[in-house]
Amino acid sequence: MFLHNCWYVAGWSHHFSEDAPVARTILGEPIVLYRKPDGAVVALEDRCCHRLAPLSKGRREGDDLRCMYHGLKFAPSGQCVEIPGQSIVPPHARVRAYPVVEQDCWVWVWMGETALADAALIPAGGCRPGSSPTRPITS
Numbered sequence: 001m002f003l004h005n006c007w008y009v010a011g012w013s014h015h016f017s018e019d020a021p022v023a024r025t026i027l028g029e030p031i032v033l034y035r036k037p038d039g040a041v042v043a044l045e046d047r048c049c050h051r052l053a054p055l056s057k058g059r060r061e062g063d064d065l066r067c068m069y070h071g072l073k074f075a076p077s078g079q080c081v082e083i084p085g086q087s088i089v090p091p092h093a094r095v096r097a098y099p100v101v102e103q104d105c106w107v108w109v110w111m112g113e114t115a116l117a118d119a120a121l122i123p124a125g126g127c128r129p130g131s132s133p134t135r136p137i138t139s
């Protein structure tokens with residue numbers, strides 16, 4: 001049994017570049033993290049809603065992440081925004097998006113109810129001098 005309504009470290013800030021998505025397992029749940037062009041980190045369920053292929057094997061396209069199995073494209077919200085060969089994307093085509101905070105050189109992911117995510121609950125921690133400031137919650 002795990003505590004879900006709390007923050008967990010997904011990795012050091014420098015682990016997440018704009019180059020490629022990164023797979024993590026937190027509380028037994030597969031998560032993919034990637035950095036958008038504006039520097040914000042996004043965390044999504046690492047399973048495409050179509051065939052459960054790992055989104056971490058996909059590629060970032062702008063702010064979005066494309067599954068390389070059948071080409072579905074997901075926005076940072078987890079909503080599928082494009083399906084190749086289809087003009088209509090079903091509203092239920094989505095994956096879970098997790099709240100993320102980058103603070104004290106770490107990337108934190110909230111594993112519980114999104115509405116309860118509060119960056120003030122992140123434990124204060126130290127970091128090397130000249131570290132980046134806290135970034136806002138994104139989901």
